[in-house]
Amino acid sequence: MxxxxxxxxxxxxxxxxxxxxxxxxxxxxxxxxxxxxxxxxxxxxxxxxxxxxxxxxxxxxxxxxxxxxxxxxxxxxxxxxxxxxxxxxxxxxxxxxxxxxxxxxxxxxxxxxxxxxxAYGPEHLTGARLVLALDQVTDPHNVGAILRSAVALGADAVVTTERHAPEEGSVLAKSASGALDMIKHVRVKNMARFIAEMNDEGFGCIALDSDGDASLEDTPFTDRTVLVLGSEGKGVRHGVREACGLTARLDMPGEIRSLNVSNAAVLSLYVARMKMGL
Missing domain, CATH: 3.30.1330.30 (Ribosomal protein L30/S12)
Incomplete structure (x- = not known):
């Protein structure tokens, strides 16, 4: 000390x-x-x-x-x-x-x-309805921005892996602009196992993927949902996608077809709120 x-x-x-x-x-x-x-x-x-x-x-x-x-x-x-x-x-x-x-x-x-x-864990998700999970998103600026958006859009928690994710620190906190202290940031050892456990708890788990089965707007939602986003480039890992069961894509009408992960998180959370009636 x-x-x-x-x-x-x-x-x-x-x-x-x-x-x-x-x-x-x-x-x-x-x-x-x-x-x-x-x-x-x-x-x-x-x-x-x-x-x-x-x-x-x-x-x-x-x-x-x-x-x-x-x-x-x-x-x-x-x-x-x-x-x-x-x-x-x-x-x-x-x-x-x-x-x-x-x-x-x-x-x-x-x-x-x-x-x-x-160190918040899955046990702190009691009563949660909308959870955002980040599969090996490592940039603290992106994760900080996502925390801020998650607070703004009423998510209950943001989940990251213990490895291949930024630890709490000045850059993450500053990028979150206060959101780090406003929302539960849950860390899990194994994302695929966490998703399986959330499925068992009655959550619908949706992995965002450019080759998803349907657009996010056309994907069925339950009253409790986990949205999973992956790192830019690799996306959500295969084992995590398999654990989710559902995959969805964000269809972009413009010439650029993909979004930065923090922007994708904003859009995904907005669509989820509309679909869930939150």
């Missing part, structure tokens, strides 16, 4: 990228950090920056907040928006904040040091 008793401010370490700030969990006797499965929440604090990201983190009861580094203007903006700042505040000049994050990161005068969110 970081020692905040001294005036030194945390800075991102070489190789961590995205301005993330982590402290390793070391084995007894010191040495290198113990190995950790990829895709799980980081070990140790992370840095969240930007007005919407920080505001949402303060509103999330599941988020353990540690310390706020902020300019006087940024602190005043948070207070004017009704944010209750329940952690120690270290007044910090903009240039010092710049050094805490990566180049060109738009921190808007505030950086919140916080613990990662709990």
């Amino acid at each position: 970081t020692d905040n008793s001294k005036s030194a401010r945390p800075r991102s370490r070489p190789g961590q990228g995205a301005g993330s700030f982590k402290t390793g969990h070391y084995k007894k006797g010191g040495g290198k950090p113990a190995p950790r499965r990829p895709g799980l929440p980081p070990e140790g604090p992370i840095l969240l920056y930007g007005l919407h990201t920080v505001e949402a983190a303060f509103a999330n009861s599941d988020r353990k907040r540690l310390k706020l580094y902020a300019t006087e203007n940024a602190q005043r903006r948070l207070e004017e928006r009704g944010v209750t700042i329940d952690v120690p505040i270290e007044p910090t000049m903009p240039k010092a904040l710049d050094r805490m994050v990566t180049k060109d990161a738009v921190h808007q005068g505030m950086i919140l040091e916080a613990d990662p969110l709990p």
